[in-house]
Structure formats: C-alpha cells, structure tokens
Amino acid sequence: MRDLSPETEGSMSTAPHLAHSPPILTVQDLTFSAQKTVLLNAVSLNIREGSRTLIMGPNGAGKSLLLRLMHGLIKPDAGTITWKGRANASEARRFQSMVFQRPVLLRRSVFANLSFALGVHGLRGKLKADKIRAALHDAGLAHLETRPARVLSGGQQQRLSLVRALATDPEILFLDEPTANLDPASTSAIEQLIMKASARGVTIVLVTHDQGQAKRLGEDLVFLQDGEVAETGPAQTILTAPQSEPVKAWVDGRIYLGSKAGY
Amino acid sequence: MDSFWSALLEALHLVITLDSDLLEIIGLSMQVTITAVSIACLIGLPIGAAVAAFRFPGRTFLAVLLNAMMGLPPVVVGLLVYLTLSASGPLGPLGLLYTPTAMIIAQTVLVTPIVAALTRQVIEDLNTEYAEQFASMGVRAADRLAALLWDGRYALMTVALAGFGRAIAEVGAVIIVGGNINHVTRVMTTTIALETSKGNLQLALALGFILLVIAFAVNAAVMALRASAVRTAYA
Numbered sequence: 001m002r003d004l005s006p007e008t009e010g011s012m013s014t015a016p017h018l019a020h021s022p023p024i025l026t027v028q029d030l031t032f033s034a035q036k037t038v039l040l041n042a043v044s045l046n047i048r049e050g051s052r053t054l055i056m057g058p059n060g061a062g063k064s065l066l067l068r069l070m071h072g073l074i075k076p077d078a079g080t081i082t083w084k085g086r087a088n089a090s091e092a093r094r095f096q097s098m099v100f101q102r103p104v105l106l107r108r109s110v111f112a113n114l115s116f117a118l119g120v121h122g123l124r125g126k127l128k129a130d131k132i133r134a135a136l137h138d139a140g141l142a143h144l145e146t147r148p149a150r151v152l153s154g155g156q157q158q159r160l161s162l163v164r165a166l167a168t169d170p171e172i173l174f175l176d177e178p179t180a181n182l183d184p185a186s187t188s189a190i191e192q193l194i195m196k197a198s199a200r201g202v203t204i205v206l207v208t209h210d211q212g213q214a215k216r217l218g219e220d221l222v223f224l225q226d227g228e229v230a231e232t233g234p235a236q237t238i239l240t241a242p243q244s245e246p247v248k249a250w251v252d253g254r255i256y257l258g259s260k261a262g263y
Numbered sequence: 264m265d266s267f268w269s270a271l272l273e274a275l276h277l278v279i280t281l282d283s284d285l286l287e288i289i290g291l292s293m294q295v296t297i298t299a300v301s302i303a304c305l306i307g308l309p310i311g312a313a314v315a316a317f318r319f320p321g322r323t324f325l326a327v328l329l330n331a332m333m334g335l336p337p338v339v340v341g342l343l344v345y346l347t348l349s350a351s352g353p354l355g356p357l358g359l360l361y362t363p364t365a366m367i368i369a370q371t372v373l374v375t376p377i378v379a380a381l382t383r384q385v386i387e388d389l390n391t392e393y394a395e396q397f398a399s400m401g402v403r404a405a406d407r408l409a410a411l412l413w414d415g416r417y418a419l420m421t422v423a424l425a426g427f428g429r430a431i432a433e434v435g436a437v438i439i440v441g442g443n444i445n446h447v448t449r450v451m452t453t454t455i456a457l458e459t460s461k462g463n464l465q466l467a468l469a470l471g472f473i474l475l476v477i478a479f480a481v482n483a484a485v486m487a488l489r490a491s492a493v494r495t496a497y498a
C-alpha cells in the first residue's frame with residue numbers, strides 16, 4: 001500500500017513520507033443541509049492513502065456528519081466524494097469500516113458480534129473462528145469471548161467495536177471519538193490498535209477532541225468550524241502554530257467568539 | 264352454598280385423579296392453541312419485522328391495519344371463518360367446519376395480527392438502534408431481518424406468550440367454528456361455557472382452575488424471560 005518504515009510512525013514531523021501519496025478519498029464542495037440549516041458548507045479535503053487524518057473542531061461543527069457522508073451513509077445535497085478516482089462509488093463502503101461515537105453492539109456474545117461482521121463479508125467455518133480468536137487475542141479481549149457484549153465496560157465495548165471494524169480488513173477506517181470517556185489505559189489500548197492498523201497500511205480518519213491524542217496520532221488535520229473547513233494541513237503545524245482565528249481560540253481553550261453557533 | 268363447596272371438591276377430585284375427559288380437553292386445547300400460535304408466529308414475526316425495518320409503499324397503512332386488527336372481536340373472527348368454511352363458503356368442500364383444524368384457523372386469524380403488531384413495535388426500536396451500523400457493515404436485507412428477529416428474541420418470546428395467552432382463553436371464535444362436540448372439538452373454554460349453562464359445575468370449575476394456572480405460568484414465564492434478558496443486557 002505504501003512504503004513506510006516503522007520508525008516514521010508517530011513521527012512529529014509533517015508526515016513527509018506521505019507528501020506524494022495519492023488521495024484514497026477526495027471530498028469536493030460537499031454541502032449538506034437539514035431543516036433549512038446549512039450544516040456543512042462547501043467542504044473540500046483530501047484523505048491520502050495510508051495516512052492518519054484528524055478531523056477536529058468544536059461540538060456541533062459537523063464532524064460526525066462529515067464522517068457519515070464520507071462513508072456513504074447519507075447523501076450530500078451537493079458536491080462529490082471520490083473513492084480511488086471514482087466519483088460517488090456505491091460499492092466503496094465494502095472496503096470501509098466505521099466506529100461510531102456510541103458503540104452499537106449486537107445483543108449477543110463478544111464472539112458472536114465478530115462472527116456476524118465476518119459473516120457479512122462471506123467468511124465461514126473454521127477460517128472465521130480462527131480469525132475471530134486471533135483478533136480478540138490481539139486486542140486483549142480473548143478472556144471475554146463468551147461474555148454478552150453489552151455487559152462489557154465502556155472501554156471494552158469501544159475496543160470490541162474497533163476490533164469488529166478492523167476484522168473485515170478495511171482499506172479505510174473512520175473513527176468517531178473512539179476514546180471519549182475512556183481512562184488513560186483504555187485510551188492507550190485503542191491508540192495502539194489504531195497505530196497497528198495504520199502500520200499495516202489502513203488509512204485512518206479520526207475525529208477527536210483530545211489534543212494529546214491528536215499530537216500522538218495525527219499526520220494530517222482538518223479543522224471544522226460551523227460546517228466549514230477553517231484550516232487544513234499537517235497536524236503538528238496546525239496544533240503548534242495555528243493560522244486561523246477559530247483554531248487559535250480552540251488550541252488555547254477559548255471559545256471562538258466569531259462562531260455562528262452562538263454559545 | 265353447599266353445592267358450591269361440593270362442586271369445588273369434585274373439581275379438585277377431577278384434577279387430582281387426572282380424569283381422562285379432563286385430560287382430553289386440556290390436551291386438545293393445548294394442541295389447537297400451540298399450533299395456531301406457531302403458525303401465527305411463522306407469519307406474524309416476518310411481517311411485523313419487515314414493516315418495522317423496511318420502507319415500502321403502504322408501510323404506514325399496514326402498520327395501522329395491524330394495530331387495528333389486534334382488537335378484532337373473536338366472535339366476528341369466528342363468524343368470518345365459519346362463513347368461509349361452511350358448506351356454501353369458498354373453502355366448504357374441504358369439510359373443515361367443526362374440526363380442530365377449523366379452531367386452529369380461527370385462532371391463527373385472531374393471533375397473527377397481535378403477533379405482527381407487537382413484533383413491529385419491538386423491531387422498530389431495535390432497528391432504529393442498529394440501522395446505521397448495519398448500513399455501514401453492508402448487511403443485506405434478508406440478513407438484517409434475521410439479525411433483528413434474533414436480537415429481539417427475548418422480547419419476541421414474550422410476544423408469542425401474549426398470543427398464547429389470548430388464544431388459550433378465547434371462547435367466542437372456537438365455539439362458532441368448533442361447535443364444542445364431545446371428544447372432537449371440546450376445548451377448555453367452550454366446555455366451561457357449556458357445562459356451566461348445563462349446571463354441571465365441577466368440570467367447569469376444574470377447567471377454570473387449570474386455565475388460571477396456565478395464565479399464571481405464562482406470566483411467570485414472561486417475567487423470567489425479562490429478568491434473564493436484563494441480566495445479560497439482551498433486553
């Protein structure tokens with residue numbers, strides 16, 4: 001997928017190894033309204049193949065909405081989403097996975113949750129069972145295999161939904177605040193799973209509010225404010241030397257007074 | 264008052280000695296109702312789930328219709344099934360009137376809308392929760408339906424039990440299409456109605472007692488299912 005030596009992982013640089021990486025997904029002039037309110041306005045961005053892209057911005061900026069649109073769960077009012085050079089490709093979702101802001105686990109055991117996801121992708125029998133056990137083992141969830149998924153702790157549920165998303169070998173993984181409400185150890189476990197997937201070449205698109213996490217994981221960054229892209233570029237540059245007013249305010253932990261949201 | 268106590272004693276005697284007439288009547292009741300509820304589930308579960316999970320023309324109308332049909336008066340159902348099965352009716356040549364099959368048909372007609380309407384409510388909530396996840400995973404329509412039905416299994420078992428409770432206690436429809444013929448179509452409720460009117464209270468009381476026990480057992484089963492579903496967070 002990309003030639004990347006492991007040492008560059010988590011590098012604090014501007015991800016130079018990706019400078020010439022082609023986009024796997026391109027968003028152009030994306031607009032989405034609901035109830036006469038423009039929620040996303042002319043959003044354009046590139047997700048480079050094999051990169052880790054952060055989507056950041058205040059509550060209600062449209063981050064989750066943008067993920068849903070990129071994943072093809074909802075249709076935009078205007079604009080195009082190009083997957084590997086093909087505009088609005090309907091089959092793209094088969095090669096993508098998404099971890100939602102709130103984990104949606106089936107009312108079944110941990111094992112059965114993974115079994116369902118792999119079954120959808122046509123895996124059967126021993127091949128499937130072996131894959132499930134390996135994935136659970138890698139994520140440190142092996143001892144919970146027979147547990148009903150919905151009695152797991154929040155952190156375990158979040159980890160399980162990440163494992164489920166990765167089990168189907170996606171080319172791109174959308175993550176919507178996967179570590180919100182998690183303790184540092186659970187956060188670290190999730191970040192390790194993300195980095196492992198990234199090292200395998202999986203493109204990562206991550207929504208987060210956590211600046212520490214952004215610095216640890218981010219290569220590219222898209223900052224949304226009131227449904228518009230306020231700033232985009234290498235994560236380290238933006239996080240250390242923001243140019244636009246909304247991002248400056250956000251990095252300093254101030255409320256951006258120019259916001260249309262009107263706090 | 265004296266006759267009341269003696270009837271009660273005789274009723275208890277019938278139950279304790281497992282009177283053969285009593286057993287035959289209970290057996291037929293169970294056979295008819297379990298068959299009817301099974302068929303009602305086979306039809307009602309997928310229909311209810313489909314109305315809940317899929318968008319298609321006429322969906323809202325179907326949902327309203329199912330809800331309305333939940334309250335079908337049993338005697339009306341009995342009358343319609345009677346007309347259909349009677350000698351001059353469309354299914355007359357099958358000769359089903361006054362057979363256990365006729366009673367199964369009547370109870371199925373009565374219970375299917377109940378199962379379908381309750382299933383729709385259960386699956387609708389579940390579908391709201393799962394829809395995006397399933398869309399993200401690319402789950403096909405048939406698999407979605409199956410997954411929703413399976414994940415709603417605890418609630419749906421209580422739906423089936425509700426249907427059973429309604430059917431086993433129902434008298435209006437089965438008496439019209441079954442005719443309460445001794446050793447052929449006598450079930451608990453029709454026997455109670457007939458024997459009471461004949462003043463033969465001990466058999467009526469014994470059967471009434473059994474019906475109460477069944478009602479309690481069904482409710483206990485529902486509560487046990489709920490408790491175990493809550494314990495495993497499968498509710």
Ligand SMILES: Nc1ncnc2c1ncn2[C@@H]1O[C@H](COP(=O)(O)OP(=O)(O)OP(=O)(O)O)[C@@H](O)[C@H]1O
Nearest residue numbers: 034035039057058059060061062063064065066101
């Ligand atoms: N289907 C919808 N219909 C109407 N409004 C919507 C819809 N989906 C989202 N919105 C609105 O769009 C805005 C952006 O929502 P979104 O969930 O994308 O925010 P977010 O950036 O993810 O915020 P958070 O950080 O709180 O998760 C919000 O004001 C929300 O109320």
Ligand SMILES: [Mg+2]
Nearest residue numbers: 063064101176
């Ligand atoms: Mg969000």
